[in-house]
Amino acid sequence: MRILSIALNTFRENLREKLLYNLLFFALLMIGSSILLSRITLGDYHRLILDLGLASINLFGVLIAIFVGIGLVSKEVDRKTIYTIVSKPIPRYEFLLGKYCGLVITLLANTVVMVAGLLIVLQVMDVPITSLVFKSLALIFLELMVITAVAVLFSTFTSATLSAIFTLAVYVIGHLSGDLKEFAKKLDEVSQMVVNAIYYTLPNLERFNLKGHVIHHLDFGMTDMALSLTYGLTYSAFLLLLASVIFQRRDFQ
């Protein structure tokens, strides 16, 4: 119940944040602009609308997760609002989970708005809406949950600005980590071990990217879906556990 109270308070805090609406506005603008772009595209405009729409939802979701997410904990510490919470009978991990859930609720609300925008565009432009589109959207949301957990982890021990930079770095590396594995194959044994260790530690965010499947109508079975879901949820849970351990030991000065 206490986690829910903190989550709802975080959600309310986010709703009163102007940044959120700016990002949401641009996301909808991007999704909408695909209608215009499709008019000047030769050939298959379905691809363009789907690609641009899904990419917009992904990009703006990540921006919201990072820029609203980093403020979650570090802002509470910087502004000393955490003093009145930690002195109440609430274990620190509950506070952290509450903040995390609050942002996930915010992201869910935003994603719903963006998805509604995309579905309207798809409907208007007569693009067939397949189950693959929804699978892709589900995995985009899962990726946002992982990124939020990364942002929460960083913001438990560093400042808001540094958390933003680190989280953004993890996002970029997370999408390139496949290359890291390829790169490792060309190295000597020791270097290979090091690079592989980095590969397995960092999140492989490409697992959540189904845009190629959607555009090229490639199948993505339920087993694959279940694997990606398990991976995303386990990875987030692990990050939150680590964040809780760090947060528990921290002095709020």
Place this chain on the structure above:
Amino acid sequence: MEHSNIILKTAGLRKTFKVGFWGREVTALEGLDLEVKQGEVFGFLGPNGAGKTTTIKMLMGLIYPTSGQAWLFGRPIGDQESKARLGFLPESPYFYDYLTGLEFLQFYGHLFGLRGVTLEKRIDELLELVGMSHARHLQLRKFSKGMLQRVGIAQALINDPELVVLDEPMSGLDPVGRKEIRDLILCLKESGKTIFFSSHILHDAELLCDRVAIILKGRQVACGRVSELIDEGVAHSVEVVIDGLSPEGLARLRQLADRVIVQGPQVLAVLPSRQQVGPVLEIIRGAGATLVSLTPHKGSLEDLFIREVKNKQPELREAV
């Protein structure tokens, strides 16, 4: 713990911080021993940077002690059950400024599992108590500092705590605001709560506290009842004004007084203690002079404070 009426106790509480690139160790608090009894108003006094906030943060579970122990309600600090019986107002509180007064108190109420009519009733009572009923639908960002302090106290009282810990509740407030907070503290004491507050404003502490502890640079230098601390080792000086004193009388007076100032027919003498009052009265009677006034000078916490700073540790002088 052996005495059930001791609500807060610390034993050798110590905290060091690492500062700078090389992690130089700085001692913020050096072996603090305190006992706060049920129902008393306890003032925790010291200049800025003395270690008051560090101590309070340790008691509230915000930072961990380097060594030593502390108990609240007989349980080690950080215990969730003892936190449920506690109310805390941090120094210069920053709250969720996007919330209205009502939403703010509802949020803290929910954290204690209070809901529905019980919570609404509690919030009404608290807003009434701190005189903020008019601001229930106003966002906290529009509050003045005094209003924030009052709604902060309401927040600290939402769970009807037995112990209320206030960190510098009067700092940054105007005289009216300070008086309101003082009245509020007395009102809480009347309702049977124990109050532990830190302050560097000694006048407020003198008016409010049953007992005080004074810390300087992380060390406790005095602890006890305000009246005892003020009296302890202080010979109360007495100021006498006499009219028409003869030259012989004046000469005898000079032997007894610390200082004698002659202004026309009147003589002002400062006697070092009350013991000299009797002999001086005899001089006046003998010389046929008139006693105009006799004013005993009572020591204040401020005198004590400055004396402690000057006497106990010369290196502490820079702290004030």
